[in-house]
Amino acid sequence: MYDIKCDVAVIGGGPAGLAAAVAAKKEGAEKVLIIERDEKLGGILQQCIHPGFGLKLFKEELTGPEYFGRFVKEAKEIGVEALLNSMVLEIGDKEVFCINSKYGVTRITAGAIVLAMGCRERTRANIQIPGTRPAGVYTAGAAQRLMNRQNEMVGKKVVILGSGDIGMIMARRMTLEGAKVVAVIELMDFLAGLTRNRVQCLDDFGIPLMLSHTIVDIKGNDRVEGVVVAEVDANKRPVAGTEQLFECDTLLLSVGLIPENEITRKANIKINPITNGPEVNNFMQTSTPSVFASGNVVHVNDLVDNVSTESAIAGASAAKFAMGKLGGGDEITVTTGNNVRYVCPQKVSPNSDEKVSFYFRVLAPKKGVRITAKDGDNVLYTRKAIKVNPGEIEKVTVDPKGIKSLTVEVTEEA
Amino acid sequence: MEKDIICTVCPTGCTIHVVGDEKSITSIEGFTCPRGKAYGEAEFLAPVRTLTSTALVEGGDSVLVALRSAGPLPKGKIMDCMKEIHALRLTAPVSCGDVLIPNILGTGVDIVATGNVAKL
Numbered sequence: 237m238y239d240i241k242c243d244v245a246v247i248g249g250g251p252a253g254l255a256a257a258v259a260a261k262k263e264g265a266e267k268v269l270i271i272e273r274d275e276k277l278g279g280i281l282q283q284c285i286h287p288g289f290g291l292k293l294f295k296e297e298l299t300g301p302e303y304f305g306r307f308v309k310e311a312k313e314i315g316v317e318a319l320l321n322s323m324v325l326e327i328g329d330k331e332v333f334c335i336n337s338k339y340g341v342t343r344i345t346a347g348a349i350v351l352a353m354g355c356r357e358r359t360r361a362n363i364q365i366p367g368t369r370p371a372g373v374y375t376a377g378a379a380q381r382l383m384n385r386q387n388e389m390v391g392k393k394v395v396i397l398g399s400g401d402i403g404m405i406m407a408r409r410m411t412l413e414g415a416k417v418v419a420v421i422e423l424m425d426f427l428a429g430l431t432r433n434r435v436q437c438l439d440d441f442g443i444p445l446m447l448s449h450t451i452v453d454i455k456g457n458d459r460v461e462g463v464v465v466a467e468v469d470a471n472k473r474p475v476a477g478t479e480q481l482f483e484c485d486t487l488l489l490s491v492g493l494i495p496e497n498e499i500t501r502k503a504n505i506k507i508n509p510i511t512n513g514p515e516v517n518n519f520m521q522t523s524t525p526s527v528f529a530s531g532n533v534v535h536v537n538d539l540v541d542n543v544s545t546e547s548a549i550a551g552a553s554a555a556k557f558a559m560g561k562l563g564g565g566d567e568i569t570v571t572t573g574n575n576v577r578y579v580c581p582q583k584v585s586p587n588s589d590e591k592v593s594f595y596f597r598v599l600a601p602k603k604g605v606r607i608t609a610k611d612g613d614n615v616l617y618t619r620k621a622i623k624v625n626p627g628e629i630e631k632v633t634v635d636p637k638g639i640k641s642l643t644v645e646v647t648e649e650a
Numbered sequence: 651m652e653k654d655i656i657c658t659v660c661p662t663g664c665t666i667h668v669v670g671d672e673k674s675i676t677s678i679e680g681f682t683c684p685r686g687k688a689y690g691e692a693e694f695l696a697p698v699r700t701l702t703s704t705a706l707v708e709g710g711d712s713v714l715v716a717l718r719s720a721g722p723l724p725k726g727k728i729m730d731c732m733k734e735i736h737a738l739r740l741t742a743p744v745s746c747g748d749v750l751i752p753n754i755l756g757t758g759v760d761i762v763a764t765g766n767v768a769k770l
């Protein structure tokens with residue numbers, strides 16, 4: 237077996253892995269190694285050629301490749317190393333096992349590990365659409381990779397299921413490349429992605445958005461020939477008699493992402509049942525103290541800027557841990573209050589000297605609300621918000637020094 | 651002419667109601683801040699968009715390079731710009747920032763590479 241030793245091993249070379257590796261190196265870790273299964277660094281952003289990245293971090297609107305390009309450049313300049321074409325199969329306490337195209341099975345021994353494996357798309361099997369099994373059904377991200385990295389046009393007449401950002405961005409992309417996008421179908425009665433994407437990706441090209449609808453059947457034998465769309469009732473069940481057939485040769489599924497945590501589970505690291513990612517504290521440290529995690533592997537982010545910020549904490553903390561300098565100790569579990577689906581990080585140390593940002597998602601869209609973080613009756617943070625939406629992550633920043641509990645809630649303004 | 655424009659400057663997404671003709675605006679309401687007002691006016695009179703796409707590259711470690719318009723383009727010219735981009739045949743290496751089409755369709759805006767393709 238080929239053996240490598242390093243101070244901090246980072247699994248995944250997307251924006252999370254890159255930001256964590258850069259921060260670990262800057263914190264003083266000597267050898268920082270990114271292990272990536274793809275042939276290039278950049279992760280999902282390599283195929284996200286559209287603009288919309290970096291507004292928070294760089295105060296300019298970059299495309300995906302420009303955004304990660306900046307981190308790759310910095311990583312190279314400060315001496316972060318990368319092992320590409322290497323699929324990680326298993327991790328131990330301070331060991332990572334991967335298969336590399338040149339070295340075969342490789343063991344990396346590290347002082348600390350950062351998990352940055354990102355997400356995987358939910359597929360047809362996850363949402364169980366009935367019908368035949370023809371060619372022409374793609375997840376939106378897979379179609380995006382084929383089109384934007386491999387120059388493969390996936391279809392000419394397209395229906396998209398799911399109004400997430402990836403689906404809407406692909407609607408525009410396919411239209412620009414000459415395809416006809418028949419409609420975007422959304423089960424919920426609200427848009428899953430950002431409003432901006434609806435305006436610039438659907439409205440601009442006259443692509444209809446059908447809320448409270450779903451696909452009840454896929455037609456075609458060798459290739460998709462059409463899909464049957466029906467309205468759904470309040471319980472999300474198709475309403476009989478509302479079915480209509482949409483002819484198309486391609487169906488794209490944009491029905492959500494699931495954090496990629498097979499190796500995390502195998503290592504017996506505690507997974508949060510709501511985020512489907514590892515539970516972390518304010519250092520982005522998992523239930524195994526030497527293992528840290530950040531980015532989409534922890535929870536699905538909509539803004540890469542947040543991923544980079546959170547990953548810098550993970551990387552710096554991992555470096556400190558490897559050098560025996562990470563504090564910690566007692567931890568409080570954050571409580572999700574009214575209309576809050578999850579909060580990340582889930583745990584926080586009340587000994588922490590620095591302010592901690594907590595990212596959260598609401599359960600239901602609401603207008604005219606107040607966002608509050610409190611320790612019992614003691615309000616630590618509060619602000620009004622014109623509206624909240626499950627599709628958009630919210631943030632509260634709290635000074636955790638000496639707190640005994642922490643609840644994040646979203647209430648209606650009187 | 652009347653239009654409901656959803657402001658995309660910030661996530662609040664105010665609906666701005668604009669009345670006017672091609673050349674001037676007679677009434678604008680629904681915005682919450684000055685940036686929204688400016689967006690509503692521009693979106694009504696001369697909407698612009700940043701265009702991103704890919705172009706074919708020969709002899710490189712990828713077959714495509716990502717590209718963008720260096721600045722916003724008139725919305726009405728987007729499809730014609732795509733025709734120009736489809737006609738591109740580049741040779742590696744291509745570096746982020748390289749100008750691929752200067753002053754596309756006389757708009758004063760360059761098409762530039764956003765990714766890197768190394769020579770094989």
Ligand SMILES: Cc1cc2nc3c(=O)[nH]c(=O)nc-3n(C[C@H](O)[C@H](O)[C@H](O)COP(=O)(O)OP(=O)(O)OC[C@H]3O[C@@H](n4cnc5c(N)ncnc54)[C@H](O)[C@@H]3O)c2cc1C
Pocket residue numbers: 247248249250251252253271272273274278279280281284287288289290322323324325352353354355377380401402405496499530531532533537538539540541543
């Ligand atoms: C289509 C799409 C559009 C988006 N649009 C925007 C936008 O407009 N603005 C914005 O701010 N954000 C956007 N995002 C979100 C943003 O891209 C993500 O938040 C960000 O990419 C997450 O970074 P990550 O590093 O966690 O994951 P990823 O980018 O997915 O990187 C994970 C990396 O880990 C590697 N990996 C996984 N498992 C293993 C393993 N076992 N061994 C080795 N390597 C492994 C993968 O190959 C990959 O390179 C978009 C996302 C998508 C998918």
Ligand code: SF4
Pocket residue numbers: 657658659660661662663664680681682683684685686687
């Ligand atoms: S008008 Fe102002 S507040 Fe409203 S969406 Fe536009 S920028 Fe945001």
